[in-house]
Amino acid sequence: MIAQIIGLLASEDPNVTHHWLFPETAEIIYGGLSSVIVIGGLIKLAGPMAKKAMNGRTAKIQKQLDDAANALTTSSTEAVGIRAALGDIAGERARMLAEADTQAAALLAEGRTRVAAEIAELEAKAATDLNAARGRSSDELRAEIAMLASIATPIVVQATLNDQTKNELIESFISSVGAGR
Amino acid sequence: MSTVKIEAYATALFEIAQADGTLALVEDELFRVARAFESNEQLRNTLSDSTIPADRRQQVAEQLLGAKASNTTTQLVSLVVGSGQVRDLPAIVDSLVKRASSEKQQEVAEVRSAVALSDDQKTRLAAALTKVTGKPVNLKVVIDPSVLGGLVAVVGDEVIDDTVRTRLDQLKTRI
Numbered sequence: 001m002i003a004q005i006i007g008l009l010a011s012e013d014p015n016v017t018h019h020w021l022f023p024e025t026a027e028i029i030y031g032g033l034s035s036v037i038v039i040g041g042l043i044k045l046a047g048p049m050a051k052k053a054m055n056g057r058t059a060k061i062q063k064q065l066d067d068a069a070n071a072l073t074t075s076s077t078e079a080v081g082i083r084a085a086l087g088d089i090a091g092e093r094a095r096m097l098a099e100a101d102t103q104a105a106a107l108l109a110e111g112r113t114r115v116a117a118e119i120a121e122l123e124a125k126a127a128t129d130l131n132a133a134r135g136r137s138s139d140e141l142r143a144e145i146a147m148l149a150s151i152a153t154p155i156v157v158q159a160t161l162n163d164q165t166k167n168e169l170i171e172s173f174i175s176s177v178g179a180g181r
Numbered sequence: 182m183s184t185v186k187i188e189a190y191a192t193a194l195f196e197i198a199q200a201d202g203t204l205a206l207v208e209d210e211l212f213r214v215a216r217a218f219e220s221n222e223q224l225r226n227t228l229s230d231s232t233i234p235a236d237r238r239q240q241v242a243e244q245l246l247g248a249k250a251s252n253t254t255t256q257l258v259s260l261v262v263g264s265g266q267v268r269d270l271p272a273i274v275d276s277l278v279k280r281a282s283s284e285k286q287q288e289v290a291e292v293r294s295a296v297a298l299s300d301d302q303k304t305r306l307a308a309a310l311t312k313v314t315g316k317p318v319n320l321k322v323v324i325d326p327s328v329l330g331g332l333v334a335v336v337g338d339e340v341i342d343d344t345v346r347t348r349l350d351q352l353k354t355r356i
Contacts, residue, residue: 169331
């Protein structure tokens with residue numbers, strides 16, 4: 001085979017082409033063999049790498065697809081939850097408003113009760129203070145009158161005690177003692 | 182001054198007055214002098230002032246009593262002043278009066294009045310007090326304007342008080 005090929009090659013004139021378009025037979029043979037070798041090498045050496053790369057890319061794309069599907073599921077779930085929550089918000093708002101109304105009413109009632117109690121307490125204290133002040137004034141007035149009376153009485157008595165009265169008092173004493181008191 | 186010394190002075194004065202035969206008069210005058218001495222602070226201070234010579238103080242006492250008391254009374258007061266025991270004059274006189282009364286089987290009745298009592302009043306008062314105490318009394322009247330009116334009699338431990346001053350005090354307490 002090889003000998004045939006070499007012979008064939010030797011029989012050709014290197015300065016003349018046998019066709020204006022096609023290359024020489026030997027060139028076709030060499031080129032074809034080279035192409036087979038290169039392509040074979042490529043298939044042998046680069047094929048697994050390409051395959052691996054393609055597999056990796058496929059896995060990556062698959063993963064992305066899975067992630068997207070998961071995200072979609074999650075989003076759907078969340079959307080359901082949000083829609084449910086949205087549904088609850090109105091109820092919650094109504095409940096909170098009702099609760100706030102109840103608390104406000106309770107606070108108002110409590111405030112009114114407390115204010116009423118404080119007013120009653122203040123009135124009672126004012127009445128007590130008033131009575132105490134009245135009593136104090138009365139006591140002070142009484143003490144003042146007593147003091148003035150105790151000062152004035154001896155002066156008045158002394159001024160009205162003349163000799164006749166003094167003698168009458170002496171006579172009264174003697175009579176009283178003489179009568180055995 | 183101790184009680185023994187007071188008693189000694191009282192006994193001495195008593196015996197002098199008794200020997201003189203003027204015991205009743207002297208006793209009465211000394212009683213009034215003692216009460217005046219008690220109530221007059223200036224007199225008390227003057228007669229007991231040790232910075233004044235004793236004979237000068239005796240002169241003062243004699244001048245004060247000269248016209249108002251008997252000679253015996255004046256001399257006895259002068260004696261006490263001269264001895265420097267004038268601060269105890271009331272106690273000495275009280276002891277003397279008590280002794281004189283005991284001699285006569287009498288109880289001393291000290292009566293305070295705002296005004297002087299007439300003899301008739303004294304007699305009736307002595308009779309009334311005798312009736313109350315059951316003993317004859319030796320009446321000693323002290324003029325004390327502070328009682329204002331009425332009388333207070335002290336016989337032994339008994340006090341009969343019917344003075345205006347006491348009534349005023351009671352009124353004051355009640356007020």
